[in-house]
Amino acid sequence: MNLSRLTQRLAIAGFAVMAAAPAFAQNLYAPVAKVNQSVVTEYEVQQRQKFLQLLNAPGATRDRIVDVLIDERIRNEAVADAGIELTPEGIDESLAEFAARANLSTEEFTKALGQSGVSPETFRDFVVNSIGWRELVRARYSSRVQITDAEIDRALGTASNSGVRVLVSEIIIPAPPENAEQVTALAEQISQSQSVGEFSNYATQYSATASRGRGGRLGWQDLSLLPPTLQPLILALAPGEVTAPLPIPNAVALFQLRDIQETGNPTSSYSSIEYAAYYLAGGRSPETLAQAAKIRARVDTCNDLYGEAQGQPAEVLERTTKAPGEIAQDIAIELSKLDPGEVSTALTRSDGQTLMFLMLCSRTATANQEASRDAVINALRQERLAGYADQLLDQLKADARIVRK
Template sequence: MFKLKPALLAAACVAALAGPALAQNMFAPAAIVNDTVVTEFEVEQRIRFLKILNARGSTRKAAIESLINERLRGEAIAEAGLRPTEEGINEALEEFASRANLTRAEFTAALARAGVEKETFRDFVINGTTWRDLIRARFGNRVTISEAEIDRALSAQSSGSSNIRVLVSEIIIPAPPQQAARVASIAEQISDSKSANEFSNYARQYSATASRGAGGRLPWQALSDLPPSLQPLILSLSPNEVTEPLNIPNAVALFQLRDIEETGKPAKTYAAIEYAAYYMAGGRSPETLQQAANLKAQVDVCDDLYAFAKGQPESVLDRETLPPSKIPQDFAIELSKLDEGEVSTALTRADGQALVFLMMCGKTAEQNAEVSREDVAGSIRQRRLSGLADSLLAELRADARISIK
């Protein structure tokens, strides 16, 4: 549930009365996606809409990225011939408004007072709802959940049951846009690995993680420490099997299960993970990697990063406290390997031009709740569909002509 912010509503109303210069430029292109234009008006509307919802990602950059993704989703939806019914649209709009404890009419009126057009609200909801319909139609038959998977997931989630721990090897290959096709081909080849040694040889050759020198081999770790989206994928593997390539920002990830066992220790779960991400210009260049190594030697806790970010734009340092399921997948993968105060430099942003100095700040433990088999199966299914949706969107982006003004 979200709450409308009264102060932002008032501020938005004032902004809506801005001078004619804004009106003259509101239909200027902010981005071009294939043959369609994302206008400055749409960007301004999206920023205002998200701020009113008190949602994350209400910056101009995030708004443009969100609208680009919606254009790509819309093209895929149109190509599939999906057209939502008016009844379905109305239900989705009512459901969204109910999250703020308002009716659709009340919610639309509140947005209008803040200068947000009803079409902005309608397009946002329709795109999300129809995209989910497309993912279910396209991938639903490919996602099957076995009874054994449910048993293992219940075992891992039950606080009174034995914990499951796994031996996993990893490969994360940097894939900036100009190298995406080549990396995809390499990743497909790696996914056919038949032995731990073969996978490790690939890790030493291609991986960007700290485990590269060890052939990507990670020590035993609790299954519950892995990102929620990764847990069912690992559970579905037999020893020496490899996941399908997973598309993450500017990279492709693969994981191999080497061994799995139950222990007598209760499983640990976490309600929230706190982390900091400091973005360093230069990507994975030798100079930037050396700067990151120097920084790593100078910081012990996340608070230390503020001194290094001082005087730079606020966007160079993010500090978040999120439930594990809400953390970006690539961040979650790296954080699962870190203890408090430890650092990863395996990831990039900005098409590979910014190195992510990712630091674990802390974890908040949580006692697992009782869950039904249906809930577990539904959770596994949703995670897999979400992963497939992310992969499809990444493919659409890789194939698209995108220009940001």
């Protein structure tokens, strides 16, 4: 997205927000809440609300934003008490990383926001407030997070002879570079879903997969069929909980655990997966999807795709065999839903201009698959630290003096 397009969109959205501003905007610096000795002002609430609305983030209600700003005050006070200071270089890097999601520099992004009435300080606070808190949590709890081999084996589903199957709902939202920041904000909102119904409604509205018509609900799946990096994230959930947003090529994925069972059957693991990708020009246009449906009716195995691709450039058909941990996350997610000979047309390439006709050829089982243990360790560590962070915030809030005006 270039600067002029972003500026135009933000300017239009900014005008709409300002036109709807309530009468209390006249007293911008009136306190709306006091947290210990710190004050949250009306100006901050309006600025944060305008910023999130410009990002098209759902749930940017006034009450929700006041709650968030109160939590930020509590976190920031704890960071200051711990003596944690952020370096200017680290702050600049975080701002640049956020702006880069829109393919803009920090200066360009700040300028575009400013033209819609959002101050540089609002952007800076939104991005930076989480950094010090993250450093505090790591410094305080990292030594407590010791991941054992038994936990890793359980996460991989290899600790016992009993298999595990799960009921999962999915949401996959396309995130082309020009919309990356809006999709990120939306995904963060969805990750806070409090029920299966709420997540299902989001799936129906935003998901780009075939399961959207079922509210994102998938049937029972063996845990071992899921991508190795996704397995520990699913196991770490309680029924009804949702994963953090997972970036995949040109999209963001979220998963909700609905139920989990031990099957009593031996756990299967796979050393390699063979699949074919046949690329069709036209993306997800009705014409290309209709073409894909006709091909699906004609082919039963990956070998049949060679006849479909006959006379075309070699690059339109790719057939490959990879270890599960080496497969791109979006492809791995789709393959986990397929039996050999089945097809997915959920994915695109070339910024949505090319449809991927993805077919699973075969899976090769192995007795002792040790795929992606490092990824499992990292996922378990982050999950454990997130739990400590929630506990600490709850404790600090209980001890804080919070007065809402």
